[in-house]
Amino acid sequence: MDYEGQICRAPMERSAFMLPVMVGCSYNRCKFCNLFRHLTYRELPMERIEGELERVRRAGGSPKRVFLGDGNAFGLKTERLLQILERIHAYFPECMCINMDATVTSIRKKSDRELKLLYDSGVRHLYLGIESGLDDVLSFMEKDHDLLQAYEAVERLQKAGLIYDAHIMTGVAGKGRGQENAKALAEFLNRTGPAHVVNFSMFLHKEVPLYRHIADGTYIPADELENLKEERTLLKLIKTELLYDGFHDYIEVRVRGRLPVDQEKMAGKLDRVISEYEGRGPVYSYVQGECPDLERCGDLEKVWNI
Numbered sequence: 001m002d003y004e005g006q007i008c009r010a011p012m013e014r015s016a017f018m019l020p021v022m023v024g025c026s027y028n029r030c031k032f033c034n035l036f037r038h039l040t041y042r043e044l045p046m047e048r049i050e051g052e053l054e055r056v057r058r059a060g061g062s063p064k065r066v067f068l069g070d071g072n073a074f075g076l077k078t079e080r081l082l083q084i085l086e087r088i089h090a091y092f093p094e095c096m097c098i099n100m101d102a103t104v105t106s107i108r109k110k111s112d113r114e115l116k117l118l119y120d121s122g123v124r125h126l127y128l129g130i131e132s133g134l135d136d137v138l139s140f141m142e143k144d145h146d147l148l149q150a151y152e153a154v155e156r157l158q159k160a161g162l163i164y165d166a167h168i169m170t171g172v173a174g175k176g177r178g179q180e181n182a183k184a185l186a187e188f189l190n191r192t193g194p195a196h197v198v199n200f201s202m203f204l205h206k207e208v209p210l211y212r213h214i215a216d217g218t219y220i221p222a223d224e225l226e227n228l229k230e231e232r233t234l235l236k237l238i239k240t241e242l243l244y245d246g247f248h249d250y251i252e253v254r255v256r257g258r259l260p261v262d263q264e265k266m267a268g269k270l271d272r273v274i275s276e277y278e279g280r281g282p283v284y285s286y287v288q289g290e291c292p293d294l295e296r297c298g299d300l301e302k303v304w305n306i
């Protein structure tokens with residue numbers, strides 16, 4: 001299948017067979033996100049999905065784990081998801097779990113009965129874009145949830161047997177608020193108990209609406225040193241057991257391990273990088289001209305006015 005968009009999934013899903021069931025993200029409004037901004041959201045026809053299942057089976061594939069793409073596959077209507085799950089099991093009876101990204105709203109839109117039905121049909125891990133522990137940051141970034149809604153959604157999905165994993169983003173709260181965000185995020189994670197936490201630390205893209213705020217001074221980005229310190233505090237405060245994987249791709253730093261047992265080792269690594277950056281001028285994770293549709297992204301207004 002020709003893949004449209006940018007492949008982005010949690011590292012623990014790297015061995016899963018990625019099956020696109022949609023193009024883009026049905027929400028597509030988070031101010032910092034450039035993953036699918038250039039794409040028009042649409043569901044893929046069942047013939048195309050089935051064609052991909054057939055292709056992989058013919059090639060001898062027998063995946064035990066399938067990851068549904070793209071941005072928010074759990075946002076599909078339950079009936080549609082059940083059809084897809086049924087097809088996956090028909091092609092690959094040995095498949096043990098089907099995982100995907102989800103938004104808090106996509107969970108809120110499903111009843112408890114639907115969540116249970118999806119669990120019974122093989123859905124296991126849902127990766128939620130939690131991003132921040134601060135309500136004003138979530139609202140500013142136009143995330144589609146507030147903290148109370150996130151608490152309720154996590155409780156409901158866990159009750160249905162589904163496994164909750166959290167995407168977070170150091171740096172999201174902006175300059176001077178890293179420590180505040182670390183404490184708020186730690187509280188959220190300690191209370192909700194995700195199995196995995198993935199930190200894709202903030203990237204500053206030119207072709208997203210957040211850039212307008214940077215340009216007019218209504219959002220002041222944190223530098224990488226502040227982001228590393230934010231992560232250091234977060235790791236110290238996480239008391240619940242989970243697997244953590246944190247990426248600062250711009251400065252090529254990655255911190256991973258099992259918390260809380262590996263806390264000291266992980267914090268030690270961060271301390272070494274922090275002392276390295278403490279002696280330098282500020283480094284910002286600015287990325288420009290990275291949008292896959294440069295013709296469109298060359299004209300910022302068009303993108304900002306979506």
Ligand code: SF4
Pocket residue numbers: 025026027028029030033034035036071072103129
């Ligand atoms: S829900 Fe996820 S993929 Fe969609 S716009 Fe927000 S961050 Fe991007």
